Amino acid sequence: MSKLYSHSAHEVLKTQLESVVEEVKNKTPPRFRIRIRSLNNTVYDEKHRMLVLGNKALERRFNSIAEVRAFMQTCLMSRAIYDALKGGDHPTIRDLYYYALHTIEKTNIESFNGQDESDAIIQDIEVLTGLLREDMGVVADSRGSIVGNIVLESKGNKIDCSRLGIGSFSIPSLCDQLRINSVDAEYVLVIEKDAIFQRLNDLEYWRKNKCILVTGRGQPDRATRRMARRLIDEFKLPMYVLTDADPYGWYIYSTYKAGSVSLSYESFRLACPEASFLGMSMSDIEKYDIPKDHLIKASDMDIKRAKELLYVDEKTGQARYPWFAESAKWNKEIKSFLRKKLKAEIESKSAHGFRFLSDVYLPEKISTRDFIN
Amino acid sequence: MSKLYSHSAHEVLKTQLESVVEEVKNKTPPRFRIRIRSLNNTVYDEKHRMLVLGNKALERRFNSIAEVRAFMQTCLMSRAIYDALKGGDHPTIRDLYYYALHTIEKTNIESFNGQDESDAIIQDIEVLTGLLREDMGVVADSRGSIVGNIVLESKGNKIDCSRLGIGSFSIPSLCDQLRINSVDAEYVLVIEKDAIFQRLNDLEYWRKNKCILVTGRGQPDRATRRMARRLIDEFKLPMYVLTDADPYGWYIYSTYKAGSVSLSYESFRLACPEASFLGMSMSDIEKYDIPKDHLIKASDMDIKRAKELLYVDEKTGQARYPWFAESAKWNKEIKSFLRKKLKAEIESKSAHGFRFLSDVYLPEKISTRDFIN
Numbered sequence: 001m002s003k004l005y006s007h008s009a010h011e012v013l014k015t016q017l018e019s020v021v022e023e024v025k026n027k028t029p030p031r032f033r034i035r036i037r038s039l040n041n042t043v044y045d046e047k048h049r050m051l052v053l054g055n056k057a058l059e060r061r062f063n064s065i066a067e068v069r070a071f072m073q074t075c076l077m078s079r080a081i082y083d084a085l086k087g088g089d090h091p092t093i094r095d096l097y098y099y100a101l102h103t104i105e106k107t108n109i110e111s112f113n114g115q116d117e118s119d120a121i122i123q124d125i126e127v128l129t130g131l132l133r134e135d136m137g138v139v140a141d142s143r144g145s146i147v148g149n150i151v152l153e154s155k156g157n158k159i160d161c162s163r164l165g166i167g168s169f170s171i172p173s174l175c176d177q178l179r180i181n182s183v184d185a186e187y188v189l190v191i192e193k194d195a196i197f198q199r200l201n202d203l204e205y206w207r208k209n210k211c212i213l214v215t216g217r218g219q220p221d222r223a224t225r226r227m228a229r230r231l232i233d234e235f236k237l238p239m240y241v242l243t244d245a246d247p248y249g250w251y252i253y254s255t256y257k258a259g260s261v262s263l264s265y266e267s268f269r270l271a272c273p274e275a276s277f278l279g280m281s282m283s284d285i286e287k288y289d290i291p292k293d294h295l296i297k298a299s300d301m302d303i304k305r306a307k308e309l310l311y312v313d314e315k316t317g318q319a320r321y322p323w324f325a326e327s328a329k330w331n332k333e334i335k336s337f338l339r340k341k342l343k344a345e346i347e348s349k350s351a352h353g354f355r356f357l358s359d360v361y362l363p364e365k366i367s368t369r370d371f372i373n
Numbered sequence: 374m375s376k377l378y379s380h381s382a383h384e385v386l387k388t389q390l391e392s393v394v395e396e397v398k399n400k401t402p403p404r405f406r407i408r409i410r411s412l413n414n415t416v417y418d419e420k421h422r423m424l425v426l427g428n429k430a431l432e433r434r435f436n437s438i439a440e441v442r443a444f445m446q447t448c449l450m451s452r453a454i455y456d457a458l459k460g461g462d463h464p465t466i467r468d469l470y471y472y473a474l475h476t477i478e479k480t481n482i483e484s485f486n487g488q489d490e491s492d493a494i495i496q497d498i499e500v501l502t503g504l505l506r507e508d509m510g511v512v513a514d515s516r517g518s519i520v521g522n523i524v525l526e527s528k529g530n531k532i533d534c535s536r537l538g539i540g541s542f543s544i545p546s547l548c549d550q551l552r553i554n555s556v557d558a559e560y561v562l563v564i565e566k567d568a569i570f571q572r573l574n575d576l577e578y579w580r581k582n583k584c585i586l587v588t589g590r591g592q593p594d595r596a597t598r599r600m601a602r603r604l605i606d607e608f609k610l611p612m613y614v615l616t617d618a619d620p621y622g623w624y625i626y627s628t629y630k631a632g633s634v635s636l637s638y639e640s641f642r643l644a645c646p647e648a649s650f651l652g653m654s655m656s657d658i659e660k661y662d663i664p665k666d667h668l669i670k671a672s673d674m675d676i677k678r679a680k681e682l683l684y685v686d687e688k689t690g691q692a693r694y695p696w697f698a699e700s701a702k703w704n705k706e707i708k709s710f711l712r713k714k715l716k717a718e719i720e721s722k723s724a725h726g727f728r729f730l731s732d733v734y735l736p737e738k739i740s741t742r743d744f745i746n
Contacts, residue, residue, distance in 0.1 A: 089727040090575050092568035094720035099727065103666050110666050139575070141567040143516060143590065145543045154538020165527020166550055168543040170518045172571055177539055194514040195465035198545055202463050202512070217516065293476050293483050347467035354462040354472065 009135045010085040016129050017078055029063035032074055034128045035265070042264040044322050049273035051259040053127065060124075070121070074128070076100045076111055077121045081136050090137040090174065093122055127265050134174050134222070144171040144216045144224025145197065148206035150231075153179040161212075166202055168213075175223045175230075183235045184210065187366070190228055190275070191215045192243040192252055196346055196357070203358050209366075212237070219252055222263070225270040228256060232272055240278040240366065245285065246298070246343035247305035250324070250334075253277050254309075257373075258323050273323075276371035279361075280346050282336040288361060294348040298341045306334050329372045382508045383458040389502050390451055402436035405447055407501045408638070415637040417695050422646035424632040426500065433497075443494070447501070449473045449484055450494045454509050463510040463547065466495055500638050507547050507595070517544040517589045517597025518570065521579030523604075526552040534585075539575055544587075548596045548603075556608045557583065560739070563601055563648070564588045565616040565625055569719055569730070576731050582739075585610070592625055595636070598643040601629060605645055613651040613739065618658065619671070619716035620678035623697070623707075626650050627682075630746075631696050646696075649744035652734075653719050655709040661734060667724055668715040675716060679707050702745045 023030040034057060035041065041054040060074060061067045080100040084091045091099065097118040102111050112118045126132050133140070147168040152159040158181060161169050172178070189211050191197045197215035200206070206213050212231065216224035231237050241256055243249030257275040259267035285295065298306075309324040310331065319325035324334065337343065349356045365371070396403040407430060408414065414427040433447060434440045453473040457464045464472065470491040475484050485491045499505055506513070520541040525532040531554065534542050545551070562584050564570045570588035573579070579586050585604065589597035604610050614629055616622030630648040632640035658668065671679075682697040683704065692698035697707065710716065722729045738744070 084727055087727060090572060091723065091727045092572055092720060094568065094718060095572070095723040095727055098667055098718070098721045098723040101667060101724070102664070139568050139571050141590070142571070143567070152538075152540070154540060157536040157538045159537055159540065163530040164532055164542070165525075165530045166545045166547060167525070167527060167532065168545070169537070170541045170543045172539045172541070172574075173568070174539060174571075174575075194516070195467065195512050195546065198512050198515070198547075199463060199465055199468070201545075202547075217514070291475070294471055294474060345467060345471070347465060348471045350464065350468040350471040351474070354457055354460065354464045354468055 009131050009137070010082070012129050012131050013078060013082050013085065013136070017075070017082070020075070029061055030071075031059050031061040032071065032124075032128055033057050033059055034074075034124050037123060037127060037262070037265060039261050042261045044258070044319075045267075046322075048268070049258065049323065050267040050271035051261065051264040052267050053265040070124075073100075073112060073117065073121045074124060077118060078125055081122075081125065081138065085137060090139050092139045093119060093133070096122065096138065123265075132266060132269065134176055134226070137174065139173045140222070142171060142173045142175075142221050142223040144214065144221060144227065145169060145194070146171055146212065146214050146227060147197075147201045148212035149184040149210060150212050151181040151183075153181045162207065166198070168197070168201060171214075171223045171227050173221075173223050175227050180230060180234055183212070183231070183237070185212045185235075185237060186210045188212045188214060188228060188231050188237050188239045189278070189362070190239060190241045190256060192218065192241075192249055193346065196242070200358055203355070205358050205362070209363065216252075216256075220255060222266065222270060225256060225272070228275075229270055229272050232274055239272055239275045240371065241275055242278050242346060242362075243280070244343065244345045245280040245282055245337075246296075246345075247302050247309065247337075249280075250277075250309060251305065254321060254323065258321075276373040278365055278371055280344055280349075281372060282333050282340070282344075284361075284365075285342075285344055288349060288352070288356075290344055290348050291351055294351055295342040295344050298337070298343050302343060303338065303341065306337055310334055327372070333372055382504050382510070383455070385502050385504050386451060386455050386458065386509070390448070390455070393448070402434060403444075404432050404434040405444065405497075405501055406430050406432055407447075407497050410496060410500060410635070410638060412634050415634045417631070417692075418640075419695075421641070422631065422696065423640040423644035424634065424637040425640050426638040446473075446485060446490065446494045447497060450491060451498055454495075454498065454511065458510060463512050465512045466492060466506070469495065469511065496638075505639060505642065507549055507599070510547065512546045513595070515544060515546045515548075515594050515596040517587065517594060517600065518542060518567070519544055519585065519587050519600060520570075520574045521585035522557040522583060523585050524554040524556075526554045535580065539571070541570070541574060541586075544596045544600050546594075546596050548600050553603060553607055556585070556604070556610070558585045558608075558610060559583045561585045561587060561601060561604050561610050561612045562651070562735070563612060563614045563629060565591065565614075565622055566719065569615070573731055576728070578731050578735070582736065589625075589629075593628060595639065595643060598629060598645070601648075602643055602645050605647055612645055612648045613744065614648055615651050615719060615735075616653070617716065617718045618653040618655055618710075619669075619718075620675050620682065620710075622653075623650075623682060624678065627694060627696065631694075649746040651738055651744055653717055653722075654745060655706050655713070655717075657734075657738075658715075658717055661722060661725070661729075663717055663721050664724055667721040668717050671710070671714045671716050676711065676714065679710055683707055700745070706745060 145168040259271040414429040518541040632644040
């Protein structure tokens with residue numbers, strides 16, 4: 001089992017827990033100080049161009065009736081993770097829940113009332129220690145794939161992602177334990193939809209265009225975002241995002257680029273502020289002559305979401321999504337959508353033939369740098 | 374691009390369409406005869422132990438006001454698929470929709486009112502021609518993964534799934550285009566949950582226990598089911614299914630084993646009647662001493678689903694799911710669930726340590742053949 005991170009995580013967690021022991025020894029009531037994971041403690045870091053967690057913190061004290069339960073849960077879950085690290089284990093978040101779950105002695109009270117509670121405590125421990133779930137070797141469901149001119153290494157195996165035929169490499173939850181050995185690519189193309197990813201792989205788009213293809217199959221999981229970020233960090237590759245022309249697609253792009261509110265404490269390792277939106281854009285509809293009957297009527301939910309992306313608080317002047325609301329190009333894009341009330345799927349370009357996407361649209365958009373960012 | 378199937382598919386489709394031309398020449402009104410894809414034309418084939426499509430068919434006639442639209446759609450979509458096959462293309466189902474979509478000349482009527490209509494027509498063409506979507510090279514989203522002692526081949530590349538480290542191989546939509554070169558395994562373990570699949574891969578369970586691990590990430594897609602079926606057909610491997618102890622898990626097992634109503638016309642290549650349910654079973658709860666507080670209260674929906682699995686029509690004596698209702702072991706299992714009204718997750722075994730699943734539970738269940746089937 002790979003242990004790239006587990007040694008230091010083990011030490012960090014131990015130090016954190018020892019401070020509790022110290023407090024008890026000093027007869028100070030022990031407590032944890034944890035930054036609050038909530039919308040109103042999530043701020044846009046203009047310098048780094050991503051959502052980050054603010055500095056508002058809560059205390060979780062042992063000697064408070066209201067807080068002692070969460071205090072206990074934080075201790076129990078830290079202990080479970082510590083045990084796993086010591087044993088060289090990589091449990092799932094569900095494993096940790098069941099490991100830490102028990103009826104408290106001489107009561108009929110459970111240590112956790114369900115997995116929502118334990119998942120939240122795991123996130124608190126991430127914020128408390130600065131260790132991410134992945135650093136602590138904790139596994140969760142993942143669903144991304146990668147293919148193209150990139151060689152990975154894991155447990156002594158070299159995995160050449162240009163030699164997987166019509167298949168691809170499933171990005172594992174603990175993707176930081178993969179070494180990226182080499183890359184022979186000019187950019188990373190991140191694709192919303194798996195079927196299009198498979199189609200471009202089948203056509204060996206990545207070989208002809210010297211790139212790497214990644215899909216997160218819709219809203220990306222942590223591992224897919226981390227993989228994209230590593231390619232930017234370690235190989236300085238530009239990253240282009242390909243989604244449908246609709247608010248759902250824009251939101252996927254937004255998650256890759258600036259992070260999400262619920263995981264803002266993770267942005268520094270997941271967000272890719274360098275990412276550009278390749279398309280499909282509203283102006284592509286005219287530029288590439290997509291027939292009118294190939295467009296889809298926007299739903300009320302689409303309209304509502306699009307308006308949110310441009311929302312600016314009148315009192316504070318603060319945009320909810322500054323990377324949309326403060327960008328002239330995005331304003332044009334989203335307002336065009338709100339005017340036309342029409343959306344378009346990537347595949348609508350198949351009106352011009354099955355290879356229009358791979359042979360005309362993508363190379364042209366990339367060579368002319370026709371992006372929104 | 375691999376073309377294992379496309380030549381013959383091309384011929385079959387051509388022959389089918391030529392019969393329409395023949396009919397026109399003979400001044401017979403052209404028509405398609407297509408077996409009906411519906412619950413009441415889905416039957417359980419006792420000999421092959423799977424759901425199959427019955428013989429009730431409908432006619433789709435050119436000279437019927439009620440049927441001419443569907444007739445036209447069947448022609449248009451057949452033509453789109455034919456064009457793709459001729460061009461050596463593997464379009465997605467969405468690509469086909471947009472390719473075949475247009476406003477009918479001199480009207481304002483669209484050839485398809487949305488993708489639901491075109492998806493249904495693609496399924497009709499599968500039934501009509503006996504060619505499956507995959508035979509016709511049509512790609513859709515997929516989400517399964519495989520790892521272990523198996524070597525695949527695709528486009529001249531050998532893919533050794535025992536050399537992928539903590540990652541795995543994403544099973545592509547057109548998985549019949551993969552060649553399975555060799556297998557050094559005694560069984561296939563199909564796992565409901567991706568995180569458990571990753572965990573067992575991390576522990577190299579497949580190496581220690583000489584097997585192949587597959588996950589469909591919940592309800593499996595066609596490609597994952599096809600891959601499992603090929604391992605049974607081509608290598609005579611037994612297949613064990615690992616899910617939670619709840620009606621949702623049983624239904625996943627059921628889909629692998631006997632097929633689904635909506636895809637009953639596909640069962641002959643997807644269903645695995647040889648599959649055994651490994652667990653987690655209701656009796657495992659006592660046998661493996663899962664603490665009471667590690668069980669989850671069943672919801673009303675769970676109870677309703679469990680009752681459906683045992684449902685037998687009073688008039689006809691016909692079970693809806695004969696592989697459950699007519700099995701003594703499954704009756705015991707499901708009735709135990711209905712009595713206790715409790716369900717259990719696979720991970721609940723982590724109460725006994727993080728490696729209880731891999732080192733005790735799975736090897737013991739398999740060596741004692743403690744299955745339900």
